[in-house]
Amino acid sequence: MLIAFALAYATCMALSLAMTRHFQQVWPRQKLSPRLATFLRNGGWILLVLTLVYCAKLEGIAVGLVLILGLFSAAAFLLALLLHYAPRVALVLVFAAPLAGLL
Amino acid sequence: MKNGFRQSMSWVHTWGGLSVGWILFFVFLTGTLGYFDTEIDRWMKPELPKDTSTMAQSLAVAEARLQQKAEGAERWFINPPTNRDNPNLRIFWQMSGKDGERGVRGNELVDSTTGDALSSRATGGGQTLYQMHYALHYLPTDVAYWIVGICSMFMLLAIVTGVVIHKKIFKDFFTFRPQKGQRSWLDMHNLLSVTALPFHFMITYSGLIFLAFTYMPLIVASSYGTGDDAERKFFDELFAEGNKIERANSPANLASLGAMVAIAEARWGENQVRYLDIDNPGDANARVSIGRQLDSPLRASPELIFDGVSGELLNDKAAATSAPRTVRDTFLGLHEGLFANTVLRWLYFLSSLLGTAMIATGMILWTVKRRPAQLKKANGPDFGHRVVESLNLGTIVGLPIAIAAYFWANRLLPLDIAARSNWEVHVMFLVWFAALIYPLTRNIMRGWVDLLWVAAAAYGFLPIVNALTTDRHLANSLAQGDWLFAGVDLTLLITGTLFAAAALKLQRRLQQTPAAAANSNKNNGDNNNMLAQKISAQSPEAT
Numbered sequence: 001m002l003i004a005f006a007l008a009y010a011t012c013m014a015l016s017l018a019m020t021r022h023f024q025q026v027w028p029r030q031k032l033s034p035r036l037a038t039f040l041r042n043g044g045w046i047l048l049v050l051t052l053v054y055c056a057k058l059e060g061i062a063v064g065l066v067l068i069l070g071l072f073s074a075a076a077f078l079l080a081l082l083l084h085y086a087p088r089v090a091l092v093l094v095f096a097a098p099l100a101g102l103l
Numbered sequence: 104m105k106n107g108f109r110q111s112m113s114w115v116h117t118w119g120g121l122s123v124g125w126i127l128f129f130v131f132l133t134g135t136l137g138y139f140d141t142e143i144d145r146w147m148k149p150e151l152p153k154d155t156s157t158m159a160q161s162l163a164v165a166e167a168r169l170q171q172k173a174e175g176a177e178r179w180f181i182n183p184p185t186n187r188d189n190p191n192l193r194i195f196w197q198m199s200g201k202d203g204e205r206g207v208r209g210n211e212l213v214d215s216t217t218g219d220a221l222s223s224r225a226t227g228g229g230q231t232l233y234q235m236h237y238a239l240h241y242l243p244t245d246v247a248y249w250i251v252g253i254c255s256m257f258m259l260l261a262i263v264t265g266v267v268i269h270k271k272i273f274k275d276f277f278t279f280r281p282q283k284g285q286r287s288w289l290d291m292h293n294l295l296s297v298t299a300l301p302f303h304f305m306i307t308y309s310g311l312i313f314l315a316f317t318y319m320p321l322i323v324a325s326s327y328g329t330g331d332d333a334e335r336k337f338f339d340e341l342f343a344e345g346n347k348i349e350r351a352n353s354p355a356n357l358a359s360l361g362a363m364v365a366i367a368e369a370r371w372g373e374n375q376v377r378y379l380d381i382d383n384p385g386d387a388n389a390r391v392s393i394g395r396q397l398d399s400p401l402r403a404s405p406e407l408i409f410d411g412v413s414g415e416l417l418n419d420k421a422a423a424t425s426a427p428r429t430v431r432d433t434f435l436g437l438h439e440g441l442f443a444n445t446v447l448r449w450l451y452f453l454s455s456l457l458g459t460a461m462i463a464t465g466m467i468l469w470t471v472k473r474r475p476a477q478l479k480k481a482n483g484p485d486f487g488h489r490v491v492e493s494l495n496l497g498t499i500v501g502l503p504i505a506i507a508a509y510f511w512a513n514r515l516l517p518l519d520i521a522a523r524s525n526w527e528v529h530v531m532f533l534v535w536f537a538a539l540i541y542p543l544t545r546n547i548m549r550g551w552v553d554l555l556w557v558a559a560a561a562y563g564f565l566p567i568v569n570a571l572t573t574d575r576h577l578a579n580s581l582a583q584g585d586w587l588f589a590g591v592d593l594t595l596l597i598t599g600t601l602f603a604a605a606a607l608k609l610q611r612r613l614q615q616t617p618a619a620a621a622n623s624n625k626n627n628g629d630n631n632n633m634l635a636q637k638i639s640a641q642s643p644e645a646t
Binding site for chain 2: 001012015016019021022060062063066067069070071072073074076077079080081083084
């Protein structure tokens with residue numbers, strides 16, 4: 001379940017970092033290159049599909065769909081607050097969450 | 104009405120939202136708590152023990168108790184304590200009636216170790232709170248359904264128009280910029296709405312489906328006619344319980360329920376039996392239906408049907424029946440979330456809180472937008488503006504305080520007063536009424552600080568009240584690993600802490616800019632900032 005959340009969160013992170021506004025919340029001094037933006041956006045969509053597959057495997061397609069919507073609500077809301085109040089924590093969580101899920 | 108499509112949609116969104124916002128806030132908040140109705144029930148009945156019996160024990164106890172209470176009944180029903188909805192063994196019976204009349208019914212909770220009936224204090228529990236979200240209170244059910252229905256239709260309208268008028272729904276998906284006054288309120292309102300948009304739409308639409316028979320009676324009337332009889336016939340046919348078997352009227356012993364449950368568990372897995380439904384117990388034509396736990400939004404379980412005398416497995420019934428019924432049940436099942444495990448239940452709870460906060464921020468946004476112009480007026484803000492501001496405060500902070508008061512009443516009202524469970528609710532509404540009046544007597548910003556502190560105390564001290572009045576307090580429940588009681592106490596503590604944090608933050612802001620506190624014509628921006636700060640801390644705490 002934690003892995004499912006980690007996947008949803010990573011999806012949100014990739015999709016948000018592909019936008020200059022959020023990229024500069026995490027790295028204020030750096031510029032988002034168009035290539036990196038494309039990479040992050042495509043990566044985000046791939047992660048989205050992975051999350052969907054994982055949730056469907058975990059709970060079956062019916063409940064999996066309910067689960068993924070709930071996870072994305074939680075992940076996106078949390079990320080939006082973190083990006084403003086604690087951008088470093090937002091970044092660390094991308095790596096910490098899957099680790100915690102695997103342990 | 105203004106010109107232009109987006110402007111007119113914006114007008115509908117603003118005024119449609121405002122006109123029903125307070126009732127919607129009530130519906131959303133009490134509905135949110137409904138996702139933990141059983142947990143609140145259990146917290147409010149601290150006398151009930153935690154059931155730790157095995158399946159075999161509870162079956163034996165249930166059968167003995169039913170034999171004693173309802174021999175020769177038409178129907179027995181057993182809920183073993185195998186899921187969150189039934190933390191204790193529950194039995195139900197219905198005696199056979201004469202001449203087509205329905206027989207006497209009864210039900211009780213049973214202690215599966217001693218076999219005695221369990222009793223607890225008279226309380227409305229989480230169920231009363233949850234029922235308020237569609238039946239309100241103090242009103243005839245039909246009237247309440249119509250009020251809630253009309254408000255829900257406005258909600259649906261607000262959701263659709265909200266999506267239309269949101270110009271940059273994808274670009275602003277993750278955007279929140281605090282300390283920018285009105286901008287921040289709009290950001291937060293958008294964030295709350297967009298991140299849980301599928302939930303908001305699903306919950307509102309399926310809520311309307313629940314009561315579609317009330318809102319669209321003519322569709323039934325076109326085939327069945329009008330009047331009470333026609334209506335009864337329609338519901339009898341719609342919710343018919345399949346082919347019931349007639350009594351043989353020759354006595355025969357019931358086969359071993361344990362053996363049937365063993366067959367079911369072999370197919371489904373351990374603890375997968377949700378109920379046993381026994382028709383004609385003690386008769387030669389006894390039938391036993393064993394239902395599985397809910398694991399999908401379908402609202403129905405697969406069932407195994409046994410011959411009650413030979414114990415032979417007769418039939419394996421799938422959960423789904425007809426297609427239209429399945430569509431309806433799926434929407435209702437999604438709304439109720441009874442199938443949800445612990446994690447999904449918390450996600451439901453969280454999404455629903457986001458919805459509650461969405462309504463709150465929308466209503467605050469209405470006042471924040473108009474406050475600068477209102478404060479410039481020679482005689483101060485208009486009466487109407489003042490009323491909206493007061494209703495906002497009295498509802499957004501006042502209702503949570505009232506709900507805390509309901510919890511206090513559960514612990515503190517004498518156990519032997521008449522109509523005790525009604526008084527719990529009276530206490531809740533009296534407190535809410537006081538919270539609605541209070542803002543009219545005080546400067547609005549000071550009023551926010553005061554009521555936020557009251558809410559912090561009301562929630563923060565509840566675990567202490569629990570500790571003083573019962574032995575199932577936090578220290579004990581943590582030591583015993585009783586996560587239900589610990590969970591409720593901890594959630595109350597966290598809620599209190601969040602209210603306190605919000606109060607403190609707003610108070611500091613007011614002290615930094617005393618002019619704003621005096622409601623002067625300056626520093627309007629700061630006024631708005633304070634509220635923006637507050638909601639950013641407040642969003643998860645609307646419990």
